[in-house]
Amino acid sequence: MSEYDRIGIIFCDPPSGYTPVDLSDLIIFVRDNLKIPVIIDQPRYLFSDFHVLMETIRHHRLTSVILAGIRPERFRQIVRTAMTKLGYQAESVVIADFGDTWCVYESQVQNVYELLERVHSQVVDKRHQSSHIQQDTIVIGAGIAGIQASLEIANAGLKVYLIEKSGTIGGHMAKFDKTFPTLDCAACILTPKMVEVGQHPLIELMTCSEVVAVNGTPGHYKVTVRQSPRWVDVKSCIGCGTCSEKCPVKVSSEFDEGTTMRKAIYMPFPQAVPNKYLIDGEACRFIQEGKCGVCVKVCPVTGCINLYEVPREIEIEAGNIIVANGFKPFQASRIDRFGYGKYPNVLTSLEFERLINAAGPTGGEITFRTTDKKGNSVFVNDSGKPQKIGIIHCVGSRDENFNPYCSKVCCMYSLKLAHLVREKLPSAEIFEYFIDMRAFGKGYEEFYCRIQDEGVRMIRGKTARVDQIDGHLHLRTEDIIAGRMLEQDMDMIILSIGLEPADDQKKLSDILGIDVDEYGWFKAVRYEIDPVRTNRPGIWIAGVCQGPKDIPDSVVQASAAAAGVLQSIMSDRLTDSEVFPLTYMIN
Amino acid sequence: MISRVDPEFKQELHKYGLREWNECFHCGNCTAICPLTKDDNLFPRRGIRLAQMGLKKQLVSSVDPWLCYYCGECTETCPRNANPGELMMVLRRYLTSCYDWTGISRLFYTRKIWELAAIILIALGVIISFLVFLPPSPDLFSKPQAFINEQGGVMINSLANGISASRFVQLIEYGDLLMAILVAGFLISNIFHMFYRVILSDRNLKFPFYSYFTEFWSLIYNFVTQARFSKCDNRTYWIGHLLVMTGYTIMFTLIVAFLKEFQIEEIKPWYHWQRLLGYYSTFGILFFLIYTFIGRIRKTDLKMQFSHPSDWMFIVLLFFTAVTGILIHIFRVSGLPAATYFTYLIHLAFLVPMIVIEVPFSKWSHLAYRPFAVYFDRLRRAGQNRQSIVELTPAI
Numbered sequence: 004m005s006e007y008d009r010i011g012i013i014f015c016d017p018p019s020g021y022t023p024v025d026l027s028d029l030i031i032f033v034r035d036n037l038k039i040p041v042i043i044d045q046p047r048y049l050f051s052d053f054h055v056l057m058e059t060i061r062h063h064r065l066t067s068v069i070l071a072g073i074r075p076e077r078f079r080q081i082v083r084t085a086m087t088k089l090g091y092q093a094e095s096v097v098i099a100d101f102g103d104t105w106c107v108y109e110s111q112v113q114n115v116y117e118l119l120e121r122v123h124s125q126v127v128d129k130r131h132q133s134s135h136i137q138q139d140t141i142v143i144g145a146g147i148a149g150i151q152a153s154l155e156i157a158n159a160g161l162k163v164y165l166i167e168k169s170g171t172i173g174g175h176m177a178k179f180d181k182t183f184p185t186l187d188c189a190a191c192i193l194t195p196k197m198v199e200v201g202q203h204p205l206i207e208l209m210t211c212s213e214v215v216a217v218n219g220t221p222g223h224y225k226v227t228v229r230q231s232p233r234w235v236d237v238k239s240c241i242g243c244g245t246c247s248e249k250c251p252v253k254v255s256s257e258f259d260e261g262t263t264m265r266k267a268i269y270m271p272f273p274q275a276v277p278n279k280y281l282i283d284g285e286a287c288r289f290i291q292e293g294k295c296g297v298c299v300k301v302c303p304v305t306g307c308i309n310l311y312e313v314p315r316e317i318e319i320e321a322g323n324i325i326v327a328n329g330f331k332p333f334q335a336s337r338i339d340r341f342g343y344g345k346y347p348n349v350l351t352s353l354e355f356e357r358l359i360n361a362a363g364p365t366g367g368e369i370t371f372r373t374t375d376k377k378g379n380s381v382f383v384n385d386s387g388k389p390q391k392i393g394i395i396h397c398v399g400s401r402d403e404n405f406n407p408y409c410s411k412v413c414c415m416y417s418l419k420l421a422h423l424v425r426e427k428l429p430s431a432e433i434f435e436y437f438i439d440m441r442a443f444g445k446g447y448e449e450f451y452c453r454i455q456d457e458g459v460r461m462i463r464g465k466t467a468r469v470d471q472i473d474g475h476l477h478l479r480t481e482d483i484i485a486g487r488m489l490e491q492d493m494d495m496i497i498l499s500i501g502l503e504p505a506d507d508q509k510k511l512s513d514i515l516g517i518d519v520d521e522y523g524w525f526k527a528v529r530y531e532i533d534p535v536r537t538n539r540p541g542i543w544i545a546g547v548c549q550g551p552k553d554i555p556d557s558v559v560q561a562s563a564a565a566a567g568v569l570q571s572i573m574s575d576r577l578t579d580s581e582v583f584p585l586t587y588m589i590n
Numbered sequence: 591m592i593s594r595v596d597p598e599f600k601q602e603l604h605k606y607g608l609r610e611w612n613e614c615f616h617c618g619n620c621t622a623i624c625p626l627t628k629d630d631n632l633f634p635r636r637g638i639r640l641a642q643m644g645l646k647k648q649l650v651s652s653v654d655p656w657l658c659y660y661c662g663e664c665t666e667t668c669p670r671n672a673n674p675g676e677l678m679m680v681l682r683r684y685l686t687s688c689y690d691w692t693g694i695s696r697l698f699y700t701r702k703i704w705e706l707a708a709i710i711l712i713a714l715g716v717i718i719s720f721l722v723f724l725p726p727s728p729d730l731f732s733k734p735q736a737f738i739n740e741q742g743g744v745m746i747n748s749l750a751n752g753i754s755a756s757r758f759v760q761l762i763e764y765g766d767l768l769m770a771i772l773v774a775g776f777l778i779s780n781i782f783h784m785f786y787r788v789i790l791s792d793r794n795l796k797f798p799f800y801s802y803f804t805e806f807w808s809l810i811y812n813f814v815t816q817a818r819f820s821k822c823d824n825r826t827y828w829i830g831h832l833l834v835m836t837g838y839t840i841m842f843t844l845i846v847a848f849l850k851e852f853q854i855e856e857i858k859p860w861y862h863w864q865r866l867l868g869y870y871s872t873f874g875i876l877f878f879l880i881y882t883f884i885g886r887i888r889k890t891d892l893k894m895q896f897s898h899p900s901d902w903m904f905i906v907l908l909f910f911t912a913v914t915g916i917l918i919h920i921f922r923v924s925g926l927p928a929a930t931y932f933t934y935l936i937h938l939a940f941l942v943p944m945i946v947i948e949v950p951f952s953k954w955s956h957l958a959y960r961p962f963a964v965y966f967d968r969l970r971r972a973g974q975n976r977q978s979i980v981e982l983t984p985a986i
Binding site for chain 1: 615616617618619620621622623627628629630631632635667668669670671
């Protein structure tokens with residue numbers, strides 16, 4: 004600390020209504036222990052005359068001010084103004100709030116001493132602290148938000164570690180057929196970005212990986228990543244698919260939402276990045292029982308498949324972490340009166356999304372779900388075409404019994420699904436049962452009107468139940484606008500399921516030390532003006548993990564998080580308010 | 591049609607036990623989940639809408655609340671925890687007070703102290719007039735054998751001092767008659783008031799006159815079987831309700847219309863039809879009472895979660911009436927004349943207020959309003975007058 008670098012403490016006058024306290028002990032304590040100048044404010048003295056305040060600070064040659072007392076927050080602005088006028092940073096004003104009760108209880112005095120010592124040492128530390136920030140960034144979750152954030156940072160020329168739990172990047176967006184309201188092909192937008200991530204020299208993609216521990220300080224995080232085995236070497240695999248062809252184990256495909264089957268050694272989907280095979284450890288017979296090993300025998304590349312691979316832990320140093328772990332779709336079977344899981348042709352929106360996709364189980368044909376000889380539910384091409392399709396909105400959302408919040412995307416994707424049905428089955432009757440139609444974005448309302456014009460029937464009223472009667476799905480809804488009860492028979496029901504925080508959200512919040520809100524979404528400290536910043540400096544959030552949002556919003560937030568990261572790296576410091584809180588309270 | 595909106599209506603409904611109600615965002619789940627709604631019978635949501643908007647006139651002219659039997663499914667599945675089932679209950683209380691032209695019902699529902707005072711006053715009146723007109727015989731304690739008949743039972747009509755058995759029954763019958771006239775007078779005029787509000791005041795409603803007769807069967811059918819109730823999921827509640835209704839009606843008919851045959855000196859053998867009917871009623875009433883007492887105290891069953899004072903008043907009065915009735919029977923059979931006399935007195939002190947207060951002015955009146963509501967509803971349907979329904983449909 005140079006001679007000109009001086010910290011001073013100002014004891015503020017208590018607000019009216021508080022008994023003035025004898026500060027003499029405190030002054031002696033500060034002089035003896037902290038050895039810094041003490042300024043005592045008199046009523047209507049220091050803060051009522053800006054000139055006097057400036058003169059006082061100048062007289063003591065202070066470069067940092069600790070404002071102490073009962074609710075000293077009141078004077079922060081005026082002191083800040085004075086300090087900036089004197090050429091110092093606004094962050095040089097630090098609050099030490101004694102709380103409301105310290106003067107009432109004698110026992111609080113010791114706490115006040117501790118508080119002042121703590122604040123003082125923080126201010127001193129700040130001057131000595133190296134402000135150099137680790138330049139690498141970790142992005143958790145490789146959905147559209149994670150991909151966008153990684154590309155933004157990597158394209159700026161900085162190293163990114165992209166950590167993905169599953170075997171491929173892409174997330175939920177990869178499963179979608181079209182995006183609303185423009186009806187762009189989702190894969191056509193997403194796959195180029197995925198490929199870019201896969202080929203980017205500055206992005207180190209880590210699939211099958213999870214963050215298990217975060218240590219270190221803001222700007223210098225030490226992140227432990229646990230990489231589960233893929234059992235297939237990403238570098239040497241040529242993606243020929245021979246292993247998958249010969250693999251004897253069949254399980255339902257996560258990517259196709261269970262509408263198709265895949266092998267135990269598989270590629271999640273043809274456009275997966277990395278475009279390499281991996282083994283599902285829970286399904287593989289060799290890993291579970293020690294028998295089989297066919298894939299190793301047929302693999303043309305020696306040493307590519309290693310069935311004895313074990314998980315490993317890697318430690319990465321990073322200055323910033325962007326969390327973009329996405330969401331979990333609402334489990335429709337939790338509402339048993341809709342009959343999901345009981346009646347085969349009650350589908351979730353994600354299942355339907357796969358069904359209608361040209362790469363889906365039927366090549367894009369809308370058919371009925373039937374049961375095959377082995378008891379698996381399958382979609383087969385010759386099972387006929389549904390002629391009456393009902394789409395039920397708000398399944399699990401806006402419901403106090405499940406999630407009280409609006410999932411924001413369901414109205415729009417339901418309209419989109421209605422349009423896709425209309426395209427494929429022009430003669431089908433399509434009904435949408437909604438509580439409120441929330442078409443809030445640019446071009447969304449127009450999209451809603453367009454779908455109405457296409458002859459999709461909009462019915463205001465929450466469907467209460469679905470029963471299967473004589474092979475038809477019988478549903479009961481109150482048609483509120485027409486003022487009558489509707490009892491209709493449908494061929495197929497689509498449940499517009501809402502979004503929920505991912506399963507590992509709570510665990511992740513504990514590991515990262517960031518807050519979640521009442522529903523379990525990550526909390527932005529000030530969502531309105533800073534929607535990507537968490538309570539922990541250097542940890543940013545993007546995408547649905549912060550709250551339900553659609554693709555454009557997720558992308559926007561991802562770019563904003565990237566901007567925050569880049570700002571911290573370019574300025575070589577995290578904003579003062581992050582590493583260095585400006586208000587301290589008695590514990 | 592001019593609609594008057596009363597923004598203060600919510601405050602009024604609070605007195606009838608209303609809790610949450612602004613929670614409702616009109617998704618229509620309650621109407622759709624209800625096993626009883628059909629076509630344009632859109633309860634409970636329409637009732638909530640009318641209540642929210644304070645459309646009192648439309649509310650009073652609608653019979654929807656009476657068509658609901660509170661199975662609780664709407665409340666259970668309501669996405670806003672707005673408790674539509676309870677609102678229907680509140681509206682039934684409100685409608686009861688609206689149908690009652692004297693205003694007594696409103697007073698009892700909104701100020702529980704009045705109901706209590708009325709009950710105590712009537713009970714005291716019964717006790718005093720009983721002691722004045724039928725004073726206890728001084729021989730009750732000194733010579734109890736004098737009141738025992740050859741079967742060893744108490745001769746119930748000879749317990750009063752210097753009053754012959756036939757005179758005793760006659761006096762009680764006069765009392766019965768007075769009570770019946772009073773209660774029936776109020777109840778019938780209230781039903782007529784209901785008829786006026788629901789059917790007559792609706793000028794757009796036109797249906798053929800013969801419908802009054804062709805639809806009349808629904809009144810009888812629904813009164814006897816409570817068939818609509820059986821459509822609700824909880825069958826036990828329906829059976830309990832049916833038991834208490836039939837038990838109560840049988841008892842009421844016996845003591846009002848057939849007192850001379852029912853209250854006689856000799857004790858009939860246990861298999862006699864009178865005793866069997868009495869036992870059936872006792873069982874029915876007790877079964878229902880135990881079921882509701884447990885339900886209202888445990889509060890696990892949605893429909894019994896919130897108890898208005900009037901709910902308690904009714905089951906407590908019925909409980910004491912039933913218990914004293916059983917005690918009379920026991921004391922009679924065991925040959926205890928003094929105990930019989932005084933229990934009889936207490937029995938009347940509970941029975942009379944229960945009937946006078948509860949039947950025309952409070953909870954018991956639903957015994958009449960419910961079947962009449964079904965009847966009126968069918969009359970309205972007979973008109974097939976869509977226009978009135980459109981007018982009832984709230985604007986969104």
